Amino acid sequence: MFKTIAIILPAYNEELTVVDTMRDFFGACPDAEIYVIDSASEDRTYELAREAYQQIGCKGYVLRESRGGKAAAIRKAFMEIEADVYVMADADMTYPASDLPALLAPVLNGRADIVCGNRHSSGVYKRENKRPLHDFGNNLTRRLINSLFKGSLGDILTGYRVMSKRFVKNYPILSDGFELETEMSIHALDKGYFIVEVPTDYRSRPEGSFSKLNTLTDGVLVLKTIFSIFVKYRPLLFFSLCSFAFAAAALAAGAIPVMEYIHTDKILHIPLVILASGLSILAMLSFSVAVILDGLAAGQRFNHALQLLHWRNR
Numbered sequence: 001m002f003k004t005i006a007i008i009l010p011a012y013n014e015e016l017t018v019v020d021t022m023r024d025f026f027g028a029c030p031d032a033e034i035y036v037i038d039s040a041s042e043d044r045t046y047e048l049a050r051e052a053y054q055q056i057g058c059k060g061y062v063l064r065e066s067r068g069g070k071a072a073a074i075r076k077a078f079m080e081i082e083a084d085v086y087v088m089a090d091a092d093m094t095y096p097a098s099d100l101p102a103l104l105a106p107v108l109n110g111r112a113d114i115v116c117g118n119r120h121s122s123g124v125y126k127r128e129n130k131r132p133l134h135d136f137g138n139n140l141t142r143r144l145i146n147s148l149f150k151g152s153l154g155d156i157l158t159g160y161r162v163m164s165k166r167f168v169k170n171y172p173i174l175s176d177g178f179e180l181e182t183e184m185s186i187h188a189l190d191k192g193y194f195i196v197e198v199p200t201d202y203r204s205r206p207e208g209s210f211s212k213l214n215t216l217t218d219g220v221l222v223l224k225t226i227f228s229i230f231v232k233y234r235p236l237l238f239f240s241l242c243s244f245a246f247a248a249a250a251l252a253a254g255a256i257p258v259m260e261y262i263h264t265d266k267i268l269h270i271p272l273v274i275l276a277s278g279l280s281i282l283a284m285l286s287f288s289v290a291v292i293l294d295g296l297a298a299g300q301r302f303n304h305a306l307q308l309l310h311w312r313n314r
């Protein structure tokens with residue numbers, strides 16, 4: 001059966017590379033529809049991309065999203081575009097279209113819901129990436145997510161992905177910016193989608209083209225995302241640890257007045273008694289929150305599985 005393919009290219013101030021990227025993907029997959037999602041770029045990205053459809057002869061059009069952020073652009077594309085298979089890549093010529101057939105194959109033949117282009121398998125990313133902090137952030141997030149979700153992904157933050165319609169239409173994007181990739185990987189792992197990784201090459205941006213990533217602010221965002229992962233997906237672990245810490249502190253604070261009472265029949269350290277009681281209450285509260293949130297998270301997984309059971313490829 002013929003499957004329609006939509007290639008989604010979010011683009012913000014990418015006048016230098018957007019047309020070449022479209023041409024590259026058209027060459028690799030001429031039947032696909034190509035969609036450029038522009039968020040009010042200040043350069044000529046919008047105009048150049050629009051003209052390129054005629055020049056190249058590819059299907060698709062430019063979508064405009066008034067809200068800024070890559071995730072908002074992808075959310076718009078997932079809502080508005082209908083296709084059997086969705087490809088997400090950057091409009092900056094960093095992901096080679098020649099790898100696309102290998103990434104498409106597992107979704108086309110029904111072996112995967114999501115295929116991630118792994119930039120680390122060949123070692124090219126490490127060589128081409130000139131920002132050590134990004135490497136550090138990538139590794140930290142990858143290790144944490146793999147251990148929390150029992151995954152074995154080599155590249156959690158890759159922007160080169162192929163997804164089935166089933167995945168795309170059952171995935172509400174909640175983030176706004178560069179947390180998107182982390183959120184998407186976690187959603188796929190947590191909800192038990194079939195994930196396949198395929199090695200992909202990675203090129204540096206060409207001279208004069210600038211990344212929209214900011215190591216510090218996006219690094220802080222990654223940390224915020226990690227915190228919210230614990231709260232949303234692994235609350236039992238997180239709040240039980242909090243509860244344990246409060247309980248240990250309560251024991252330490254309470255030990256002195258208890259010993260005092262045993263030996264002298266008096267309690268002189270009243271403030272410590274109050275502190276220990278407060279900490280004990282916090283320990284109990286944290287444990288209750290752990291149990292309640294864990295129940296909510298389990299309910300969400302259950303509802304998602306039920307939703308997939310009723311999902312028909314419309």
Ligand SMILES: Nc1nc2c(ncn2[C@@H]2O[C@H](COP(=O)(O)OP(=O)(O)OP(=O)(O)O)[C@@H](O)[C@H]2O)c(=O)[nH]1
Pocket residue numbers: 009010011012013014037038039065068069070073089090091092094159205210211212213
């Ligand atoms: N529509 C839209 N696209 C965006 C926005 N921010 C980033 N993008 C696009 O999302 C893609 C990924 O952004 P990049 O700046 O390349 O981030 P990156 O790939 O992690 O960083 P590099 O390694 O430097 O390429 C690019 O095609 C950007 O143009 C935005 O606010 N709106």
Ligand SMILES: [Mg+2]
Pocket residue numbers: 090092094159
């Ligand atoms: Mg990029």
